[in-house]
Amino acid sequence: MDFRRIEIIFLVVFLSLDVFLLVSFHNSQEVISNSTSGVSSTLSDMKKRNISFGKLDKKTGTAYYLGSSPDNTLISNASKLRHQEYEYNQTSYKLISNLGEPIKVTSSNRKDKLDDFLKKESNILFGSEYSYAPQLSTSTEVVYAETGPLGPMYDKTGQIVFTVTDGKVVSYTQTYMKQLDILQEKQATKSERDVITDLYSSSEIPNNSKITYANLAYTKLLEAKGSTIYIPVWFISIHNKDSKVDTVKKVNAFTGNLLKTSSNGDEYSNE
Template identity: 30%
Template sequence: MDFKRIELIFFCAFLSLNLFLLYTFRQSQVDQGPTSEIATAADIESRLKADKISFEGTFSAKIYDGYYLSAEATNFHDVVQDSYDKIENHRLSRTLPLASQITIDRQNLEKELTSFLIGDAPIVFGADYRLRELPSNEQNEIVLSQEFEGVPFNDETSELHFDVPDAEEKITLKGYTQTHLSEIQPLREKQEVVSENAAIKTLYMSNRIPSESKVVKTELAYTRLFTVRDKNVYIPAWFVWIETNKNNIQMERINAFTNSVISASIPEVKK
């Protein structure tokens, strides 16, 4: 085995990672400079109300901590071999055998679903997931995700989905689709992240919150920043759901380290 070549590969990978992080940090500092100065000139909640932007309560100024994380997409081929499983692009789709299907009460969904997952449920890595409550008009899907030190992942690489009927009070779980992350570990020491209040200021000053809209919900969660050599890199981000009309809810993301808007695309570094 050529150990020098292995060392060179790892050196190039981590050099690429650090250069990318440095670039995104400096770029965000340039982008957000004027915005931060303008935003502090007036109380953000008063400005939202002046633009007829509604919200509940107040936006917290509490400072949290978070990490740069790395993780790998779990290879389900290594852990399941059932004929009724479908595995594609690190996503497992499974129809539960009749004997394994359960019926839960919609009113006690979280309690009964948690008991199901941590018990003898035929859910791969079921105990790793926690229930999420995404602000949406859709009622036909239950979504769960993994978490790290109490902060959830809000990313398609770490989700468990159950399809459910629209209006029934009793929900029968017949199947699911899931993605899962393995080898989750910090890349750096824990760092402070911006407050909910600061994230809202950035969105407002970046014209991402339209007039006469409604801020439905905010959440601090991990999101994928980029992929390098089959390893995903995640950062904490503020997710903000904005209702622009009765049938349209848009979701915005703010990098909680740099307080800058995150673009929709996920780059892949190939080095």
């Protein structure tokens, strides 16, 4: 056997492999550099067009497809409630309550007062499992979203909605998901920075505007066979400085596609 020849062959193979790996690494660095340069250029262009925003997180994350089935947990525990009159909708699994003693609030203190109100189970069932959702709230409605270890749920199947009338919280509605099931292995999600720059590149962010909130939360994708499927969505709130109008863009955190709401309340891709 010609060992000298074998040595030469192995040497050539290894040298070729080294060259291939070196070229691949160089190309990947060029792609990263070009991508970073493109994002920086987009951000600079946004500033020139008077679009203001805070520090945008460029880190990607992971999330899941989730599923749940409705149940009657709320009405089963409703006897714990005090100083309110309630009824229960068996179709929507929604608790509807009128407070015996309305809560006086202002625009500046309503969150703090309702945070305290939620701490007592005689006021709100499972109140500690909800958190304030500024993007979903208005001057007449204060919304709290069910929030678990996987993140908040910006969906009507897991919310408390307080009604504000003449400076008083007079009533609320509540929905609750007792359990969320992970349907698939975790997948990568888009970063806050990538989602916002993509929205701008798609002409979804007007000139002279401000990004006021950017939250990642789960929301309903569809209902199938009595169960609800949820996906992670970026909720991007945009304030138009000219019209003074606030809008919320919803982006699929897995794909980056802009979502719209169908007539039955399900989300669907705009692309």
